[in-house]
Amino acid sequence: xxxxxxxxxxxxxxxxxxxxxxxxxxxxxxxxxxxxxxxxxxxxxxxxxxxxxxxxxxxxxxxxxxxxxxxxxxxxxxxxxxxxxxxxxxxxxxxxxxxxxxxxxxxxxxxxxxxxxx
Amino acid sequence: xxxxxxxxxxxxxxxxxxxxxxxxxxxxxxxxxxxxxxxxxxxxxxxxxxxxxxxxxxxxxxxxxxxxxxxxxxxxxxxxxxxxxxxxxxxxxxxxxxxxxxxxxxxxxxxxxxxxxxxxxxxxxxxxxxxxxxxxxxxxxxxxxxxxxxxxxxxxxxxxxxxxxxxxxxxxxxxxxxxxxxxxxxxxxxxxxxxxxxxxxxxxxxxxxxxxxxxxxxxxxxxxxxxxxxxxxxxxxxxxxxxxxxxxxxxxxxxxxxxxxxxxxxxxxxxxxxxxxxxxxxxxxxxxxxxxxxxxxxxxxxxxxxxxxxxxxxxxxxxxxxxxxxxxxxxxxxxxxxxxxxxxxxxxxxxxxxxxxxxxxxxxxxxxxxxxxxxxxxxxxxxxxxxxxxxxxxxxxxxxxxxxxxxxxxxxx
Numbered sequence: 080x081x082x083x084x085x086x087x088x089x090x091x092x093x094x095x096x097x098x099x100x101x102x103x104x105x106x107x108x109x110x111x112x113x114x115x116x117x118x119x120x121x122x123x124x125x126x127x128x129x130x131x132x133x134x135x136x137x138x139x140x141x142x143x144x145x146x147x148x149x150x151x152x153x154x155x156x157x158x159x160x161x162x163x164x165x166x167x168x169x170x171x172x173x174x175x176x177x178x179x180x181x182x183x184x185x186x187x188x189x190x191x192x193x194x195x196x197x
Numbered sequence: 198x199x200x201x202x203x204x205x206x207x208x209x210x211x212x213x214x215x216x217x218x219x220x221x222x223x224x225x226x227x228x229x230x231x232x233x234x235x236x237x238x239x240x241x242x243x244x245x246x247x248x249x250x251x252x253x254x255x256x257x258x259x260x261x262x263x264x265x266x267x268x269x270x271x272x273x274x275x276x277x278x279x280x281x282x283x284x285x286x287x288x289x290x291x292x293x294x295x296x297x298x299x300x301x302x303x304x305x306x307x308x309x310x311x312x313x314x315x316x317x318x319x320x321x322x323x324x325x326x327x328x329x330x331x332x333x334x335x336x337x338x339x340x341x342x343x344x345x346x347x348x349x350x351x352x353x354x355x356x357x358x359x360x361x362x363x364x365x366x367x368x369x370x371x372x373x374x375x376x377x378x379x380x381x382x383x384x385x386x387x388x389x390x391x392x393x394x395x396x397x398x399x400x401x402x403x404x405x406x407x408x409x410x411x412x413x414x415x416x417x418x419x420x421x422x423x424x425x426x427x428x429x430x431x432x433x434x435x436x437x438x439x440x441x442x443x444x445x446x447x448x449x450x451x452x453x454x455x456x457x458x459x460x461x462x463x464x465x466x467x468x469x470x471x472x473x474x475x476x477x478x479x480x481x482x483x484x485x486x487x488x489x490x491x492x493x494x495x496x497x498x499x500x501x502x503x504x505x506x507x508x509x510x511x512x513x514x515x516x517x518x519x520x521x522x523x524x525x526x527x528x529x530x531x532x533x534x535x536x537x538x539x540x541x542x543x544x545x546x547x548x549x550x551x552x553x554x555x556x557x558x559x560x561x562x563x564x565x566x567x568x569x570x571x572x573x574x575x576x577x578x579x580x581x582x583x584x585x586x587x588x589x590x591x592x593x594x595x596x597x598x599x600x601x602x603x604x605x606x607x608x609x610x
Contacts, residue, residue, distance in 0.1 A: 080365040168367035169317060191364045 081123060081165050081192035082172035088159040088185035090130050108180040115178065116162065124163040131157050156185055163192070204248035208241055211257045217331035217418075219262055221305035223269055224312070225368050226292040230330050230358040236268035237261070237333075258302060266293040306331055307422045308368050310415075313357075314382040315366045322353045323382065324389040329354055331418075332411050342393045342408045380423070384432045384488060387415045391436050413440060420475070427479035431489030434475040438495035441468035453596040461503050469499060490519040494531075509539040526550045526558055530567050542574035562591040566601060578608045 096104065116122045128134075131150035138145055150157055159181070166172050169189070176187040216237070223233035240261045254260040270290050313326040325343060328334045340350035360366065371379040391412035413436055420433040445463035446454055476496060479489050494515050501508050516532035529550040537545025549568060550558060558564045569584035585605035592598045 082365075168365040169315075170367045170371075172365070173317075 080168065080172075080194070081163060082169075083190045083192060084162040084164060084172070084176050084179060085158055085188040085190065086160045086162075086179065086181035086185060087156040087188065088181050089155055090132075090157050090159070091155075092184060104184075105180070112179055116164065116175070121164045121166050121175070122162060123165050125161065127160040128158060159185070201249040204245060204253060207248065207253045207257055208244050211261065212241065212333065215258050215261075215302075216333040217306045217309065218302055218304055219258070219265065220330055220333070221309040222262065222302055223265060223293070224309055224330075225305045226289055227269055227273070228365075228368060229269075229362050230312075231355065231362075232269055232272055233265075234330070234333075236265040236272065239268050240264040262302060266290075269293065304422070305368075306418060308370055310383050310386075310419070311370055311379060312361055312366050312368050314379070314386045315361075316379070316382065317364060317366060318357055318360065319353075320382075320385075322357045323386040324393070325350060325354060326357050327383075327386050327415065328390055328408070328411060330358075331415065334408075334411065338408075342390075376426075377428075380426060380428065381487075383419065384428060387412055387419060388432060388436070388488075390415065391439075409440065412436065425482065427482040427484050428486040428488050430475045430479040431486060431492050434472040434479070434492035435488050435495060437468045437472035437475070438492060438499065441465040441472070442499075447596065451596055453594070453600040455600070456498060456502065459502065461499075464499070472496070485518070485522075487519065487523050490515055490522065494519070507538070509535055513539055526555050526561070527563065530563055533571070534567055537571055537574070542571045545571045546575065560591060562588050562597075565591065569601075569604070573604075573608055578610070581605075582608055 093101070093105070113122075113125070116125075132148075134148075134150065136147045136149065136151045162175075162179070164172065164175055166175065169191070172189050172191075176182055176189050179187050181187050219237055220230070220233050223236060224230050227233060243264055244257070244261060248254070270286070270293065273286055273289070309330055310327055313330055314323040318326065325339045328339050329336070336351035336354055337347045339354075340347040343350065345353075370376070391409055393408060413433075416429075416433040416436050419429045423429045441464050442456070442459060444465075445459040445461075448454055472492065473496060476489065476492050479492075494512065497508055497512050497515060500506075501512075512535045513532065516528060516535055520528045520532055529548070533545045533548035533550075536548045546568070549571070550564070552558050552564075565584045565588035569581045569588060572578075572581035572584055582605060585601055585608075589598055589601045589605070592601060
């Protein structure tokens with residue numbers, strides 16, 4: 080089954096880190112995690128997202144698109160990236176989520192992908 | 198007519214003994230609890246029609262499973278679940294066919310319980326889900342025990358089963374390293390079913406009383422299937438101790454009798470001995486846990502009441518250990534009462550949990566009853582009277598309410 084691991088992190092954290100911390104705490108940790116995912120052959124897709132300040136939220140009202148700057152929900156922790164993985168069951172997905180560095184400095188939401196054939 | 202009765206009683210017997218096993222077998226191969234339940238209920242209906250005419254089959258379990266298997270496959274085919282489904286269906290039906298050739302249906306009830314008590318399932322629906330999936334209780338019966346409306350309970354059960362299927366909740370006994378945490382969710386669910394059965398207000402409601410027996414059945418099952426897990430044994434020991442004193446808790450006209458005034462002759466000695474044996478076996482395994490400690494406390498209380506020998510030092514130690522493990526206000530209250538026995542009511546009052554630290558206590562009857570009791574012993578009758586008043590207002594069980602009112606009336610002016 081496919082699951083989307085959504086990484087929710089405090090956006091204020093990254094800018095506060097000095098280059099060393101960025102290298103050690105983040106790049107190294109995520110690098111090792113991605114390597115493990117690759118080795119297990121479970122990744123279907125992944126990306127890191129730029130900050131919500133650089134995005135916009137759109138909804139159509141009365142046929143007209145309304146565009147607001149910023150995220151859909153205003154909260155301290157925001158979606159900062161995702162991994163799409165293919166694993167046998169929810170427990171396997173949860174165990175990958177638990178190994179993700181974001182689970183330590185933020186939270187990882189695990190969502191099953193809607194399978195049109197089920 | 199006689200054949201009909203025979204068929205019905207055989208079906209009842211198989212339902213009682215094998216329902217969960219049959220559901221578990223079907224779910225293991227389909228991951229669909231609702232589909233398994235539907236197919237099985239159709240199979241039972243067919244049995245009641247077929248058996249009186251043709252006689253009961255030599256192996257009723259296998260007969261039911263063969264029919265249910267066909268029903269499940271038909272249902273899946275009928276739903277035309279996409280292109281891939283053809284292949285999946287083949288794998289599934291092959292898996293189900295193994296049953297017809299197997300000498301005995303493998304017992305996968307434990308895996309079913311782990312799926313029902315999975316951390317991704319809402320904690321409050323785990324006990325109801327186990328009662329339904331493993332024992333086949335209907336939503337109405339479960340709703341009455343959990344003080345919910347049948348419609349609401351039914352919806353929550355449907356949603357939970359849907360989640361097991363759609364989220365890919367696995368159907369197996371967890372690995373060694375994650376077993377303790379996952380097992381405690383299963384045991385907690387069984388204990389929740391048991392305590393709901395206990396809080397039967399009149400002690401006479403058949404549905405609620407039955408639920409206690411069902412929970413005991415589940416605890417026995419868990420202890421039997423996990424004989425090397427001390428907490429599974431501890432839970433069964435705890436429940437047996439509580440069940441053994443059921444009749445002593447009420448006088449013949451329904452009045453509530455606290456432990457210290459119970460007549461040990463009314464206790465079920467067999468159950469208590471079984472509980473003690475379980476507890477000793479668990480202790481030999483060298484891992485302490487919440488349920489073992491609670492069972493050990495029950496055991497200590499029983500010993501004191503039987504022998505008249507005060508053992509409050511041991512009791513306080515057990516409460517200390519329990520509090521360190523599961524620091525709940527409920528444990529703190531009982532610990533305070535034990536401390537009062539050892540060092541006096543004033544010390545007990547000081548050991549009571551702080552109302553300001555945990556505002557939920559304000560609505561917890563045992564907190565006020567314990568406070569009232571301790572205040573009365575220190576001579577603070579006015580405050581004790583007020584605390585009893587609050588306790589009475591919070592109590593659901595009329596017999597316990599009457600008991601508290603008597604205690605209040607007995608206070609000196």
